[in-house]
Amino acid sequence: MTILYLSGPGCHGGKILVVPLEGSHWVNMDILIRALHDRGHSITVVRTTKSWYIKEDSTYYDSITVSVTEGFDEEFIKPILQKLFDIERGKSSALNFFSLQLEAMYFIPKSVDHVCLMATTMFEDKALMQSLNESQFDLVLTDPAWGSGIMLAHYLQLPLVYNVRWITTGEGHLTLAPSPLSYIPLTGSGLSDKMTFSERVKNMLFYLLLMAQNNMILKPRYQAVCDKYLTPKVDFFELQQSADIWLMRVDFVFEFPRPTMPNVVYMGGFQCKPAKPLPEDLEDFVQSSGEHGVIIMSLGTFVSEVPSDITEDIAAAFAELPQKVIWRYTGERPSTLGNNTLLVEWMPQKDLLGHPKIRAFVAHGGTNGVQEALYHGVPVVGIPLFFDQYDNLLRLKERGGAKMLSIATTNKDTFLQALQEVLHEPSYRENMQRLSRLHRDQPMQPLDRALFWIEFVIRNKGAAHLRTESYKMPWYSYHSVDVVVFLLAAVISVVVISFVVIRYTCFKLLGMKKIKHE
Amino acid sequence: MTILYLSGPGCHGGKILVVPLEGSHWVNMDILIRALHDRGHSITVVRTTKSWYIKEDSTYYDSITVSVTEGFDEEFIKPILQKLFDIERGKSSALNFFSLQLEAMYFIPKSVDHVCLMATTMFEDKALMQSLNESQFDLVLTDPAWGSGIMLAHYLQLPLVYNVRWITTGEGHLTLAPSPLSYIPLTGSGLSDKMTFSERVKNMLFYLLLMAQNNMILKPRYQAVCDKYLTPKVDFFELQQSADIWLMRVDFVFEFPRPTMPNVVYMGGFQCKPAKPLPEDLEDFVQSSGEHGVIIMSLGTFVSEVPSDITEDIAAAFAELPQKVIWRYTGERPSTLGNNTLLVEWMPQKDLLGHPKIRAFVAHGGTNGVQEALYHGVPVVGIPLFFDQYDNLLRLKERGGAKMLSIATTNKDTFLQALQEVLHEPSYRENMQRLSRLHRDQPMQPLDRALFWIEFVIRNKGAAHLRTESYKMPWYSYHSVDVVVFLLAAVISVVVISFVVIRYTCFKLLGMKKIKHE
Incomplete structure (x- = not known):
């Protein structure tokens, strides 16, 4: 049994620009950053003046602090959590569900506004952008639950790697891989992969709600930033799907089996290690x-x-x-x-x-x-x-x-x-x-797998061959609606023409017969 | 960088029953069998008296020879190839396409009949089936382009691993993973993953032809064998999708990027090794x-x-x-x-x-x-x-x-x-x-990956957690047709009822007014 990748071929000393997300997401990202640092890469982390978990000073990364007036900090998140908590405790489960959705309608635009503010502040800071450009990073590593890293990678024309579980459109897979709603339960729906008819109806309604939320709350905000700062004009959701590698924080021991894509790398449990002795x-x-x-x-x-x-x-x-x-x-x-x-x-x-x-x-x-x-x-x-x-x-x-x-x-x-x-x-x-x-029981530890693919992107300047570009098609083409309509029209035309011809011929023949008889 | 799997945990000495396919498919399977033998597994290969490439005697496998009167041998295949060759050379490309399809319509039932004959002969041989049952194999390894191994695994209630590129329904992925026809070109269509409108129409027509072929030629033949020998009653196409692991003989350097499933393991190029010196x-x-x-x-x-x-x-x-x-x-x-x-x-x-x-x-x-x-x-x-x-x-x-x-x-x-x-x-x-x-540039050699997952199935008696069971749903549920119809009906009902109520109310009010005016 030969393993090609023991100490890792080349590419030590890569330059990685990290745009992380706060809270428990940072806890995850931090583990990845330490491991990358240990393998000899230099890391630069983008944070804001309101950053809460992400410290400015570190022994294993440099930081860039973006100055923002409003932040996604403890004062921002605690009252929201308290409110969610009260809803959770106070009402019947059906009412709960709707109250929670209403709360989300308030919470989501606020946090997207914060992310867009962060992005705008960066893009407006010409000196910062020039210095980032000159730094010649090898890739951007970001948590795409926030869109600022995605837009920054496009601005700097750098390969993009996600440390991902959620994106603006829900669970990471939902945008990327075909997800039949008949057996892919949406997150927040509380459903499993084996659903009754009424559960499938619930899942579909939940999906429609999510799509409405995306198109009415998220899309306009992110798209405005894209339109102002990114050339040539680019659709934010397309940008979101264009990442080279998606390091997904689940595996199929945890997650229900579902379709996936070649550029999704599963690293669920990458933070786990054998226990150390207790104090x-x-x-x-x-x-x-x-x-x-x-x-x-x-x-x-x-x-x-x-x-x-x-x-x-x-x-x-x-x-x-x-x-x-x-x-x-x-x-x-x-x-x-x-x-x-x-x-x-x-x-x-x-x-x-x-x-x-x-x-x-x-x-x-x-x-x-x-x-x-x-x-x-x-x-x-x-x-x-x-x-x-x-x-x-x-x-x-x-x-x-x-x-x-x-x-x-x-x-x-x-x-x-x-x-x-x-x-x-x-x-x-x-x-x-x-x-x-x-x-x-895996051939490789999840963290090693994640590091391999990050370094793969550095070595090969991306992973275009693993990435479908089908997301660039209009929805009616992607779903073959145009083809089906065309074929149906063709079939109907043939049937109608045949009918007319046959009717005409019969009429003629009958006519001739009549004349003969007369 | 730690690799969990250097010499492989346990499970040496597994017993593997192999049901291979003839020709170049056997060339591939043989490499896998030799590697499994080298890792200490004992291999039993099922062949027929008409087997052409697959020899009865070998130093690294035992064989079971099923006696058949008609075979998929040199005499069977050579005239077909000659005919395909003549078609290929003789006519315009449009005519070619249809001639080749017509030839397939003759070739496919013949080969399926052969496979079904092989399966029937096995199932009728009570002594053979008893001996296979008593041998307590750990798994069946088969090339699912032929269905006999699939049915045998079900009969013996054994985990199932595919060494696969083609199945009866076309390229291996087509049945298993969602395959939007807008960017997944069918094999034989000669199309790439970026198609014009007319190419997408061609792809769709090709798909309809393939489905017709499946349902009219393949399904009845295989299903007849299933119905006669397998209990409880099982649908052949469901059986085909129920394999634990699909060792796919492509990778995404070769194949266009496309949706895949968690139980697909890519081993494209597993037969490749650094060159040895020439004579x-x-x-x-x-x-x-x-x-x-x-x-x-x-x-x-x-x-x-x-x-x-x-x-x-x-x-x-x-x-x-x-x-x-x-x-x-x-x-x-x-x-x-x-x-x-x-x-x-x-x-x-x-x-x-x-x-x-x-x-x-x-x-x-x-x-x-x-x-x-x-x-x-x-x-x-x-x-x-x-x-x-x-x-x-x-x-x-x-x-x-x-x-x-x-x-x-x-x-x-x-x-x-x-x-x-x-x-x-x-x-x-x-x-x-x-x-x-x-x-x-892979973390592990493709052959090692294939061996790992075969041994994973032996260790864990299958890989159910990687396998969706969505194929068991009726097509209208899988595609949410029932849910969409229900929701549309609900929306239409609400609209109609609202209209009736409003109309009735207006009418009443107007009526009242009229009365008042009078």
């Missing part, structure tokens, strides 16, 4: 759990607190268990807290998930946490809060590795029952262990 | 060419002779060149043969293509030869004869690596002109060298 005090706490083992709970980066009534219920439920619990929690200490529960402000989540004493993971269903649970084969009790969290957890649930609770109905009893089920029904653990085995 | 006499001949270098010519396994007038013209053209020529040719010695041309019955084609003195390859466009030219970066003068040869060469031509001639118009002048162009216009060689670099 001594934490290891002591974990070992004190004995045969019962440990449960860990975290609701992600954004949400350190949930409303106090739920907190009290969760703490009370934990207190009834023989397991030890480590809970990432920064709010007021719940009065019902048991002796078995350790509250922490931060925990080495990846290393805990890989510890042999771990029995279950209570999680909100962010992509990173779900991938890490899957990598280590730990069963999950999921409390999805917003965004893609429900859909992420659904994928584990469908494979029998997770139990899901709704935040609206979570109380001591439901929570305790869910935990007991996941702890005592062996299938949850067995299924997660099976997924873990499948995920690890 | 001494051949090396001497090659070296005697000096700075001018060598041209090699071969029209593949099936066709050792072309009509004598063309042979005379080709020989005369070669005689005018300063290059040396090695020509695989078994017919009568052409009278116009120059001193620079060596006629051989067989040549080490792969090693010659990798020789630094090689300048051009005159080829018929079989997949194996085209892939080898691409691997070694040698420009091609192509004379396609039949089957997929035109389409194979078209892919090189579109990338600027080949010049194509039609057998109908090949004479001394056209042939010489084509050769001169390929020899003296540097872009042909540059383009083939570029394709070669792209093809070799």
